[in-house]
């Protein structure tokens with residue numbers, strides 16, 4: 001099937017120009033004037049619209065067990081929601097268990113996703129301990145599985161938290177194998193202490209989730225991870241950065257020449273700590289780790305996106321129903337499953353709050369939501385850009401549409417929307433995954449299972465000149 005997208009404004013991370021696109025066999029094969037292309041089976045008119053590369057969301061948790069329950073959105077509902085929002089590739093976190101083979105965990109994640117995903121996907125692999133067995137398995141994780149990023153949690157004591165030795169050895173091994181190490185940077189031991197103190201005083205409401213995870217705990221862990229990375233001469237990606245304290249640590253380490261990258265998420269840019277104070281336990285909808293911060297941190301995060309101190313936007317999609325799941329923590333905030341539904345609104349919020357409000361440029365928007373993640377995680381230029389030979393993962397985005405975000409209109413399975421009632425400008429009108437139209441006129445027209453697992457290149461191979469930009 002040969003397709004033509006005509007009359008659109010093409011936007012990449014570095015350019016904005018008028019051109020038509022010719023798509024054949026799932027790839028972009030022509031960029032220019034439609035008269036010069038071959039025969040066409042289907043034409044999509046993008047007049048008045050931007051044409052973006054499909055979004056690359058480097059941070060999702062679908063069908064993930066957490067806190068005695070499992071995320072409401074799985075690989076089918078989560079990737080359909082992602083597609084409605086203009087995201088055509090996700091990288092999900094594959095959880096591992098201590099003492100069990102990594103391969104077993106990877107197989108579990110393949111079983112969760114195969115035949116369900118509506119868009120292409122890959123996995124990051126959690127490292128919870130560094131044993132001989134883990135060390136022996138890692139080379140095949142890279143070469144056979146194409147999983148080239150490892151995740152270490154510095155928080156969630158007695159659950160996911162790894163010690164510094166594990167982090168350091170992971171950094172060293174990642175350097176040798178060409179993997180990118182990712183960290184959830186919060187000091188889990190300090191948080192554990194503060195949490196016990198709060199509960200002993202009878203402080204059980206959702207707001208105490210935020211008050212027991214202070215910015216210092218995130219700043220300290222971020223700084224520690226940065227220093228260990230520099231010592232190991234390795235590479236690091238800090239997920240879900242929420243506060244000025246953490247941004248400063250990343251910025252400082254990058255100035256010293258360390259190979260360190262930082263991600264923030266839409267929720268930290270537009271919501272603040274006061275959301276956790278909502279009455280009738282509604283604050284539970286806004287429980288993330290790290291937590292939402294006092295409002296002044298939002299300006300620091302926007303500024304970091306503008307200046308390049310942070311380079312990507314992940315959703316940290318990790319949804320739990322308010323009814324029946326978040327409510328597990330009604331009498332004890334530590335039992336509220338952490339996370340929220342963001343994957344569908346990630347790009348809309350960044351466009352509306354970022355580009356429309358003059359905080360970032362259109363090209364920065366594309367870089368932050370697509371290109372940079374594709375480069376860092378070994379998928380560029382197949383994913384993350386509009387160029388001849390790239391996968392035809394494309395979004396026809398209509399900037400003139402004004403709409404209101406709501407659980408009544410979103411496409412995720414979860415029973416609330418964290419941005420309920422927020423007005424945004426712009427709508428992904430048509431979305432294509434490898435040349436196939438999957439979103440059209442407000443409908444999902446693809447088939448779950450059409451998304452493919454992506455084996456990724458090792459770190460640095462698709463980065464091109466990123467390091468010079470620091």
Ligand SMILES: NC(=O)NCCC(=O)O
Nearest residue numbers: 184288289316318338339
């Ligand atoms: N962020 C969050 O609250 N939930 C998902 C798990 C994680 O990323 O830490």
Ligand SMILES: [Zn+2]
Nearest residue numbers: 184240289290
């Ligand atoms: Zn995390």
Ligand SMILES: [Zn+2]
Nearest residue numbers: 059061316318
């Ligand atoms: Zn996460």
